[in-house]
Amino acid sequence: MRNVVAAVALAALLAGCSSGGTSSAPGSSSGTTPTGTSAPGTSTPGSGSNAPSSPVQPPVSISQEPPVVPPNVTPVPKEKVDSTSLSDTFRTEAFVFNDGRDVEVFGVGGGCKEARAEVTAQSAEVVQVTLVTITKQPPGTICTQEIRQVPLTVHLDAPLGGRRLVLESREETG
Numbered sequence: 001m002r003n004v005v006a007a008v009a010l011a012a013l014l015a016g017c018s019s020g021g022t023s024s025a026p027g028s029s030s031g032t033t034p035t036g037t038s039a040p041g042t043s044t045p046g047s048g049s050n051a052p053s054s055p056v057q058p059p060v061s062i063s064q065e066p067p068v069v070p071p072n073v074t075p076v077p078k079e080k081v082d083s084t085s086l087s088d089t090f091r092t093e094a095f096v097f098n099d100g101r102d103v104e105v106f107g108v109g110g111g112c113k114e115a116r117a118e119v120t121a122q123s124a125e126v127v128q129v130t131l132v133t134i135t136k137q138p139p140g141t142i143c144t145q146e147i148r149q150v151p152l153t154v155h156l157d158a159p160l161g162g163r164r165l166v167l168e169s170r171e172e173t174g
Contacts (some may be wrong), residue, residue, distance in 0.1 A: 004008045021168065049162075057139050062091070062106065070097075074095065075095055076095065077086070077092070079112045080164055080165055085167075085168050085169070086167055087169070089147060090107070091106035101156050101159050103153065104152065105117055105129055105151075106150065106151055108131070108147055109147075109150040110120065110145075111143040111147075113134065116130060117152035126164050127163050128169050129166070129167055131167060131168070133169065134171075135171075135174065
């Protein structure tokens with residue numbers, strides 16, 4: 001009889017997991033993508049009006065160390081990335097692809113935190129990208145405190161080329 005109860009409980013658990021998301025944890029993405037991230041077809045505020053017509057996928061996989069970088073993606077040289085205002089929580093790598101017009105950077109998310117990247121300035125010498133962490137905690141919910149790196153892609157008006165990339169961060173409550 002105990003085996004029957006365990007089998008029924010296991011079946012109910014598996015059915016709940018495959019039902020499509022009503023059992024996801026607070027703050028988990030459950031298939032949704034925060035605004036301004038590297039989801040297909042998204043653009044970010046301040047990223048210019050020349051959004052790519054094809055979907056933008058995050059090209060670099062950071063699930064492994066060292067990160068897996070596809071052949072059509074180029075790391076931005078460390079000396080061209082100014083991340084002095086970022087805390088140690090953020091990754092300081094950046095990658096360019098799509099003829100240098102798309103830049104992948106890494107924000108911080110997890111629990112009730114979402115991440116977004118914004119191009120906040122572009123000049124002939126510098127491109128400034130702000131990594132935004134948005135805390136969204138609905139009343140009466142408990143958020144886990146895990147932190148994970150989130151790949152974010154921004155689209156530039158012109159290729160990054162030899163310009164310096166300045167990374168900054170900001171926190172918002174949503």
